[in-house]
Amino acid sequence: xxxxxxxxxxxxxxxxxxxxxxxxxxxxxxxxxxxxxxxxxxxxxxxxxxxxxxxxxxxxxxxxxxxxxxxxxxxxxxxxxxxxxxxxxxxxxxxxxxxxxxxxxxxxxxxxxxxxxxxxxxxxxxxxxxxxxxxxxxxxxxxxxxxxxxxxxxxxxxxxxxxxxxxxxxxxxxxxxxxxxxxxxxxxxxxxxxxxxxxxxxxxxxxxxxxxxxxxxxxxxxxxxxxxxxxxxxxxxxxxxxxxxxxxxxxxxxxxxxxxxxxxxxxxxxxxxxxxxxxxxxxxxxxxxxxxxxxxxxxxxxxxxxxxxxxxxxxxxxxxxxxxxxxxxxxxxxxxxxxxxxxxxxxxxxxxxxxxxxxxxxxxxxxxxxxxxx
Amino acid sequence: xxxxxxxxxxxxxxxxxxxxxxxxxxxxxxxxxxxxxxxxxxxxxxxxxxxxxxxxxxxxxxxxxxxxxxxxxxxxxxxxxxxxxxxxxxxxxxxxxxxxxxxxxxxxxxxxxxxxxxxxxxxxxxxxxxxxxxxxxxxxxxxxxxxxxxxxxxxxxxxxxxxxxxxxxxxxxxxxxxxxxxxxxxxxxxxxxxxxxxxxxxxxxxxxxxxxxxxxxxxxxxxxxxxxxxxxxxxxxxxxxxxxxxxxxxxxxxxxxxxxxxxxxxxxxxxxxxxxxxxxxxxxxxxxxxxxx
Numbered sequence: 001x002x003x004x005x006x007x008x009x010x011x012x013x014x015x016x017x018x019x020x021x022x023x024x025x026x027x028x029x030x031x032x033x034x035x036x037x038x039x040x041x042x043x044x045x046x047x048x049x050x051x052x053x054x055x056x057x058x059x060x061x062x063x064x065x066x067x068x069x070x071x072x073x074x075x076x077x078x079x080x081x082x083x084x085x086x087x088x089x090x091x092x093x094x095x096x097x098x099x100x101x102x103x104x105x106x107x108x109x110x111x112x113x114x115x116x117x118x119x120x121x122x123x124x125x126x127x128x129x130x131x132x133x134x135x136x137x138x139x140x141x142x143x144x145x146x147x148x149x150x151x152x153x154x155x156x157x158x159x160x161x162x163x164x165x166x167x168x169x170x171x172x173x174x175x176x177x178x179x180x181x182x183x184x185x186x187x188x189x190x191x192x193x194x195x196x197x198x199x200x201x202x203x204x205x206x207x208x209x210x211x212x213x214x215x216x217x218x219x220x221x222x223x224x225x226x227x228x229x230x231x232x233x234x235x236x237x238x239x240x241x242x243x244x245x246x247x248x249x250x251x252x253x254x255x256x257x258x259x260x261x262x263x264x265x266x267x268x269x270x271x272x273x274x275x276x277x278x279x280x281x282x283x284x285x286x287x288x289x290x291x292x293x294x295x296x297x298x299x300x301x302x303x304x305x306x307x308x309x310x311x312x313x314x315x316x317x318x319x320x321x322x323x324x325x326x327x328x329x330x331x332x333x334x335x336x337x338x339x340x341x342x343x344x345x346x347x348x349x350x351x352x353x354x355x356x357x358x359x360x361x362x363x364x365x366x367x368x369x370x371x372x373x374x
Numbered sequence: 375x376x377x378x379x380x381x382x383x384x385x386x387x388x389x390x391x392x393x394x395x396x397x398x399x400x401x402x403x404x405x406x407x408x409x410x411x412x413x414x415x416x417x418x419x420x421x422x423x424x425x426x427x428x429x430x431x432x433x434x435x436x437x438x439x440x441x442x443x444x445x446x447x448x449x450x451x452x453x454x455x456x457x458x459x460x461x462x463x464x465x466x467x468x469x470x471x472x473x474x475x476x477x478x479x480x481x482x483x484x485x486x487x488x489x490x491x492x493x494x495x496x497x498x499x500x501x502x503x504x505x506x507x508x509x510x511x512x513x514x515x516x517x518x519x520x521x522x523x524x525x526x527x528x529x530x531x532x533x534x535x536x537x538x539x540x541x542x543x544x545x546x547x548x549x550x551x552x553x554x555x556x557x558x559x560x561x562x563x564x565x566x567x568x569x570x571x572x573x574x575x576x577x578x579x580x581x582x583x584x585x586x587x588x589x590x591x592x593x594x595x596x597x598x599x600x601x602x603x604x605x606x607x608x609x610x611x612x613x614x615x616x617x618x619x620x621x622x623x624x625x626x627x628x629x630x631x632x633x634x635x636x637x638x639x640x641x642x643x644x645x646x647x648x649x650x651x652x653x654x655x656x657x658x659x660x661x662x663x664x665x666x667x
Binding site (some may be wrong): 012116302 | 451
């Protein structure tokens, strides 16, 4: 259990962002729904007023059609959309990515920027307690924003002219709200973990971006490199990799992309996959990032607060990873300039990318690392 | 009893602490002195468990601070600025301390605030002296057994410095707590410290009482018959403070028979031993201090 005192201390730091997140969460869940309903309304009105413009869709007298008929994909009246268009997944996820990173950087990064970190570490609490308190307060913000926003969204739909869209789909909407909640906590959790990679708030945000992009990015680079050397290599292999369970666990963005948002309402198999793989991948990612974050927070050398990378003994590894990634990027970029792809150009791009990455890594990891500290 | 055992720490492959070893008894005020970059702040941060050592341990009683975070209820670290609490009002900081430390004495803290006329404002809005008084008063109101203070009087005016020192002395007298204080304000430490720990390049150069420190080196004013001998001025083992006509004032790291014989060989008119201040001891033992007052 987190300490009440630590929660109070962390609340003092993050309260403004927390309240803003809840407010914007409510806005993100409800306003797009409202707007989409207005769009539906206008479309229906337009169809009713100008039926001749829709003669290819409308096969019967528009006067006899009720609102429900416009959303029935099996009827001859046309199809305006469904619940998937009403639920604002994208807006909410964008909000959670931004606020997850902001809250985490205030809770850890900006503490490391100031003497607050020393103060926290000198208190009679273990580092585990300190970390759990930060995680709980951030996750609570996302939970409150999702539950309040999601409930309001549900009620808005329920009491609107489009209530029939919910019929039989209540559990699925609830499932999507839970998925959004878990995705939000995933983004916050990874960002909090990155607070032990970077020694201050800006580098924490940079590392968060890297952590979110890295799993998909590295597979894309390997795919580009393999295809540069053997153009006939099966694309299906990499598609399977992207859709695989380990990739969905390692990358919350990949999990969202692979969640068949538009088909879970219609397809039973998609719904089953969503319930099993989609939700459990999110939970696994949260458990993984929380565990790693806690471990690294406990191990992070406090004397490196303020640096771009906290674990100075592992700078060499980060250096090598940066070089490999940028070298592959250079190779993929150069080989893609001409068709058919050239192995020679890949090698040239690889070498140039590696060289530039080496210079960048030297500046970023060694000189900039010390400069930030000072 | 606080025991620092063979504490070593490297940062960026540089040795910051190198086998630091000492003990502190209850009711002692220890002055931690050393030049800038000697490792004083790192030592204090390690002693409260903020930084983990590469080797060695810090024991409060028989327990290691790195294994038992609960020990920190009795070990208060006060850094050189109130930056950590700058967004708190004085009352909010009081509430925070009270909730963290069950032994926090609110009335004692209130008394200090009233005595020094400190209002309930955001801590960042207070003057530097008031900030120092608030952070120290908060720390002392905890009624802990050990206090680690990093430059508590740095940048304070004479009155505020005096108030801070009074607070420290009052705590030791009242509660027999131990205070380890790092400071460049040597003449202030001189007034309160029982023992001095000199740190040089991450090592303990000497641990001694003020009397022992004073006895270790000498400060002489010598009046010669004719002129100050050039051979004296050229000696490497002394530091010349001033030369005025036939009068020379100098300090030597050690009192040696050879030095005494050397001075006597010139048949000086007068040899007067001047009492060493802590600053003098610091200058001659650790090679001077640009920021020493």
